[in-house]
Amino acid sequence: xxxxxxxxxxxxxxxxxxxxxxxxxxxxxxxxxxxxxxxxxxxxxxxxxxxxxxxxxxxxxxxxxxxxxxxxxxxxxxxxxxxxxxxxxxxxxxxxxxxxxxxxxxxxxxxxxxxxxxxxxxxxxxxxxxxxxxxxxxxxxxxxxxxxxxxxxxxxxxxxxxxxxxxxxxxxxxxxxxxxxxxxxxxxxxxxxxxxxxxxxxxxxxxxxxxxxxxxxxxxxxxxxxxx
Amino acid sequence: xxxxxxxxxxxxxxxxxxxxxxxxxxxxxxxxxxxxxxxxxxxxxxxxxxxxxxxxxxxxxxxxxxxxxxxxxxxxxxxxxxxxxxxxxxxxxxxxxxxxxxxxxxxxxxxxxxxxxxxxxxxxxxxxxxxxxxxxxxxxxxxxxxxxxxxxxxxxxxxxxxxxxxxxxxxxxxxxxxxxxxxxxxxxxxxxxxxxxxxxxxxxxxxxxxxxxxxxxxxxxxxxxxxx
Numbered sequence: 477x478x479x480x481x482x483x484x485x486x487x488x489x490x491x492x493x494x495x496x497x498x499x500x501x502x503x504x505x506x507x508x509x510x511x512x513x514x515x516x517x518x519x520x521x522x523x524x525x526x527x528x529x530x531x532x533x534x535x536x537x538x539x540x541x542x543x544x545x546x547x548x549x550x551x552x553x554x555x556x557x558x559x560x561x562x563x564x565x566x567x568x569x570x571x572x573x574x575x576x577x578x579x580x581x582x583x584x585x586x587x588x589x590x591x592x593x594x595x596x597x598x599x600x601x602x603x604x605x606x607x608x609x610x611x612x613x614x615x616x617x618x619x620x621x622x623x624x625x626x627x628x629x630x631x632x633x634x635x636x637x638x639x640x641x642x643x644x645x646x647x648x649x650x651x652x653x654x655x656x657x658x659x660x661x662x663x664x665x666x667x668x669x670x671x672x673x674x675x676x677x678x679x680x681x682x683x684x685x686x687x688x689x690x691x692x693x694x695x696x697x698x699x700x701x702x703x704x
Numbered sequence: 705x706x707x708x709x710x711x712x713x714x715x716x717x718x719x720x721x722x723x724x725x726x727x728x729x730x731x732x733x734x735x736x737x738x739x740x741x742x743x744x745x746x747x748x749x750x751x752x753x754x755x756x757x758x759x760x761x762x763x764x765x766x767x768x769x770x771x772x773x774x775x776x777x778x779x780x781x782x783x784x785x786x787x788x789x790x791x792x793x794x795x796x797x798x799x800x801x802x803x804x805x806x807x808x809x810x811x812x813x814x815x816x817x818x819x820x821x822x823x824x825x826x827x828x829x830x831x832x833x834x835x836x837x838x839x840x841x842x843x844x845x846x847x848x849x850x851x852x853x854x855x856x857x858x859x860x861x862x863x864x865x866x867x868x869x870x871x872x873x874x875x876x877x878x879x880x881x882x883x884x885x886x887x888x889x890x891x892x893x894x895x896x897x898x899x900x901x902x903x904x905x906x907x908x909x910x911x912x913x914x915x916x917x918x919x920x921x922x923x924x925x926x927x928x929x930x931x932x
Contacts (some may be wrong), residue, residue, distance in 0.1 A: 514809075516809070534805075538805065538806060543806075543808065543811050544808045544811070545808055546805060546806055546807060546808040547805070548805055549805075577762075577766065577774060577775070577776050577777075578766060578771075578774055579774060580771065580772045580773055580774040581742075581744070581813070583771050583772070585809075
């Protein structure tokens, strides 16, 4: 007997395709997100030969998908388009609720962080992360990708504070395994004073994951958009 | 045998008090919200004689309450303070997701409204609602309050559109039963062109509930704040 698999967004969408077309239609996303991570702008492709108009398929998918998953847009693309390999850049947002009292409304989409944060210092420390460089210190080991390059280009990193909500937006041409959550974990350690000024630059140049603080929890992370 | 009661915020908070003090502590809110309506800034009072410091009680309550309910603040007040009778004004927000495709993230906290809306017209029509007047046309019948006055003072009514999200904020010294949802239902009918220009003023002066369009659904409504 096979153990019941965890529910995944991909699995649910493929189940909807099966309901509509009575056959399996595999979908391929721009990349996998860890359990607990959210996505507002995930992109996936699929191949199908069907006379069903796109608008009708769009409604049929949203009509059969569970309430917590929605297809916001559906469009025809060139045959050589690939949701994963054609990616030009992705933007992730990490949301921190910086207060003592937990939130009922946002409980699953932010990290509750009850300690004082020096946001100005976090901003100035983060500057050195922008650009093309080796992010090995911010990558968790991933057995499937051992020989791959750990060089990525961070195009933008913005830290905003609105009331007690802090958002960290990172845009890059690609991300290493748990890279955003490791960067956020380091910036939080800098923000509380646990790590001194200059730590981000030092950790980056050490190219050693064991030098960086712990990975920030998944629930604050959201894949905002993917550009092709 | 008694039927199982519906879960209420008041009931859950009173259950937490019972857990902490091993006795019943009744709490009284600024007013009741209908099933499906949210509250970010509900206020309630209770009376207790206890040596427990407020900060400790605050943590104990949030530690025992379910994840979807949180006490954001707790403070000592004068003996004559009354959460309901001392209210000076309340602000409600109604949130409309004005697009065709449903939302996964906001599915329980907004009304999905897929038709085009003339927001400028809604704004100009809503102007006549501000001020002290008889809102009888926007009150649902409530057997418990038959002889009460239906005059209220709306201090502000603001309609904002940000992307596909429209928010209608109404501040008043008090609200009649389903008043906000009835006003929103009317403004939506004006926004789609179902009701002509001048309708809000006409309905208001008719002082007859049967003249106004249907009540907007509860899930878009949120009690934002209560002032004393």
